Amino acid sequence: MTQPLLEVEDLHVEFRTRDGVAKVLNGVSYHVSAGETLAVLGESGSGKSVTAQTIMGILDMPPAFITKGTIKFRGEDLLTKSADERREVRGEGIAMIFQDALSALNPVFTVGFQIEEQLKVRRGMSKADARKRAIELLDQVKIPNAKGRVADYPHQFSGGMRQRAMIAMSLALDPELLIADEPTTALDVTVQAQIMDLLAEIQKERDMGMILITHDLGVVADVADRISVMYAGRIVEHADVYELFRAPGHPYTESLLESLPRLDLKGQELKTIKGLPPSLTNIPPGCPFNPRCPRAFDRCVTEVPAVHNLGMGRTSRCHIAEEVVARG
């Protein structure tokens, strides 16, 4: 296997606030290769966005502190680079799109300006060339009448079109890796599917690596090659997308899958995961999922589960991972 594009190793991030220290990431490791889509799945507050922001280097520091770990992009550790070198990577090497395109785009500049800015400032393109390229990019993300819309402001676009414009902007410098932080959460269902299709298509066309952050299992099944499931700042399970849906290797994943609405169980009460995710200032000892876990036993309260290797790149942080997978 060739070297992965991005390797995150044992990443620890904490937020030091007046109310105490929130341990937001407690040893996150994942990797993405070119042409591959990794889905990062988890509830709100599980640390999936913070991981992405740490990779991008756009975390507010302080209050955030990276206490441990490495982030290797093309084999070089980003965390040891200077601020200027990191800035060079942003947009060019790794680009990111955000959840709410309306607030993520600058309201007082036209969409064209915001795309052209990248080309002019980072690539030294002339104004006319940048405009031409911006229209091409808008065309690539299938915005109808791109030429006419390039001078429109973000608020003049519909939600789906706005997210497309945002994708066009992120592609301006031909990044090798695209991080999509819940790109469809703010959109309605039909538009969601269109945006996901577009992302999948672009990723394939450009042979980009993609990290798709989401809490939507349906989205994951369609697009992702591999899945990392996060809980309380750790990857609790990591598996190929088919394997994960066929036989989850962690009780948390299992509960997530069970809580999906299913047509064949129509009329029955929807299953939910009892309880709330743990407070990050006060993570319970042992396995952080143990208070909510249907399979918890005494060892789960005292001992943090190690990473169990289940073969074929599959891992799970559960004491009884083998047993969970076997049951299917």
Place this chain on the structure above:
Amino acid sequence: MGRYVLRRLLQLIPVFLGTTFLIYALVWAIPQDPFSGKCGQRPCDPAYIAEMSQKLNLNDPLLIQYFKYLGNLIVGDFGTTFNGVSVGEQIATSWPITLKMGIIALIIEAIIGITAGILTGLRKQGFLDNLVLVSTLFLISLPVFVTGFVLRLYLGPQGFDIMDTSVSSDPTVGELILPGFVLGSLSMAYVARLTRSSIVENRRSDYVRTAIAKGQPQTRVVGIHLLRNSLIPVITFLGTDLGSLMGGAIVTEGVFNINGIGGLIFRGIQEKEGVMVTGIVTLLVLVYLLASLLVDLLYAVLDPRIRYE
């Protein structure tokens, strides 16, 4: 946009009529003989009284008086004072001085206020931040005439003799810098605080994060993305402030002995020159109304999300 401008211009008419009528009524409807004390110790000559009453339409009912005055105003006739001086000419000589001082004040408050606001907004809770917060609080709590007297005294020849604080009858820009600073000091403090809070609010916004994530240089993230948004409320404040500065000039001009509109209106009130007072206040009302119209239009230019019609 064109229709909006037209509508706003039409709206100015009732506002203008209402305010000027109020001023006219306040000056001329007072239950006092307008000629008392006008002719020294002696009562005025009946022939003079008759002539002036005729000229000022004092024998008509108030409403008719007002409309006759307004009619003259529209053709550019501000009338004359009791001793026959043309109010229009007086305004023409003093108006440029006040305007010059007002613009100097506006420039000073914009430059110093915005700079202080940006520096403190970007670096919250440092020495500079506290310094600006305390000094602006100080400026806001001091009345302008105190700031004016103190600066004039201490900077001038009787104090540390740093500069010549006297202002000639036809002042140069250099002479008006200190009065301009005093006039703008209060608003300068507001501008600094407004800019600061606007920057603090916007610097954590999503679009600033996007600009950083795009790998744009820090200077552009702050100078283009953050500032363009943060300065919208500041610029609208500065626009309306031009009108207030003209009114505020009364005190400053008094302190520095400047022959501007403020001095004129002050003398007008003291000497009960009704024609002078109504004329100048009408002019100030007009400036204020036009300034606020300009601000409304500017707002749509600055923030593309604002749409008229």
